[in-house]
Amino acid sequence: MAAGPGKCFLVTGPPGVGKTTLIIRVFESLKASNPSLKLQGFFTREIRQGSERVGFEVVTLDGRKAPLASTTISSPESFRWPTVGKYKVDIASFESLALPELQVREDTNLFVIDEVGKMELYSSSFFPAILKILESNIPVLASVPIPKSGRDIPAVARLKNHPGATIFTLNASNRDSVKEQMHSQLVDLLAKR
Numbered sequence: 001m002a003a004g005p006g007k008c009f010l011v012t013g014p015p016g017v018g019k020t021t022l023i024i025r026v027f028e029s030l031k032a033s034n035p036s037l038k039l040q041g042f043f044t045r046e047i048r049q050g051s052e053r054v055g056f057e058v059v060t061l062d063g064r065k066a067p068l069a070s071t072t073i074s075s076p077e078s079f080r081w082p083t084v085g086k087y088k089v090d091i092a093s094f095e096s097l098a099l100p101e102l103q104v105r106e107d108t109n110l111f112v113i114d115e116v117g118k119m120e121l122y123s124s125s126f127f128p129a130i131l132k133i134l135e136s137n138i139p140v141l142a143s144v145p146i147p148k149s150g151r152d153i154p155a156v157a158r159l160k161n162h163p164g165a166t167i168f169t170l171n172a173s174n175r176d177s178v179k180e181q182m183h184s185q186l187v188d189l190l191a192k193r
C-alpha cells in the first residue's frame with residue numbers, strides 16, 4: 001500500500017459546470033480500462049419534471065437509486081423535514097443507499113463521492129464515513145460545491161486541507177483537459193496500489 005496520506009481528488013466549480021458529468025466520465029473510463037477495479041460510491045443527480053427541477057436522487061455506481069431531496073414530499077404533514085432552499089431532504093433514504101457504499105473494504109480501489117454538499121451533510125454519519133475512508137488510504141474522487149458566501153462549509157474546508165488533496169476547479173473551457181488529467185493521475189495511482 002502507498003505510504004503517506006491517502007489521495008483525495010476534489011472537483012469543484014459553479015453549479016451546472018459539469019462536475020457530475022466529469023466524475024461519471026472518469027469513472028466509466030477507469031472501469032473500461034480495468035474492469036476488475038473495485039469502485040464504490042454514489043452520484044447525485046437532479047430529478048426533473050418537464051423543464052422544472054423538483055429534486056435530487058442518489059445513484060450508486062452500479063445503478064441503484066434513492067431519493068435525496070424533493071419539493072414534493074409532503075407526508076406525514078407533521079414531520080419537519082430538513083431543507084436546503086426549496087428542497088426537503090430525505091436523510092433516511094440517502095443514508096440507506098449511500099452509507100453502505102462508503103464502508104471501507106479490504107479490496108476497494110477507489111471511492112467516488114458526488115457530492116459533499118449541504119444535503120448529504122444533514123446525515124451525521126456521512127462525513128465520519130468519509131474521514132474513515134481517508135484514514136484507510138484508499139483513493140477518493142469527490143465533488144464539492146463552491147459556496148455562495150465565499151466561505152466553504154467546514155466539511156469541505158477540511159477535505160481541501162487534507163494533506164493528500166488535489167483540487168480541480170472546473171469551468172466550461174477546461175473540463176475536457178481536467179478529465180484527461182484526472183483520468184491519467186488516477187490510472188497511475190491505482191496501478192501503484
Ligand SMILES: Nc1ncnc2c1ncn2[C@@H]1O[C@H](COP(=O)(O)OP(=O)(O)OP(=O)(O)O)[C@@H](O)[C@H]1O
Nearest residue numbers: 013014015016017018019020021022046115175176
Ligand atoms: N463536458 C460537457 N460537455 C457538454 N455538456 C456538458 C459537459 N459537462 C456537463 N454538461 C452538461 O451541463 C449540465 C450540468 O452538468 P452536471 O450536472 O454534470 O453539472 P454539475 O456541476 O454536477 O451541477 P450541480 O452543481 O448542479 O451538481 C448537464 O446538462 C450536462 O449534460
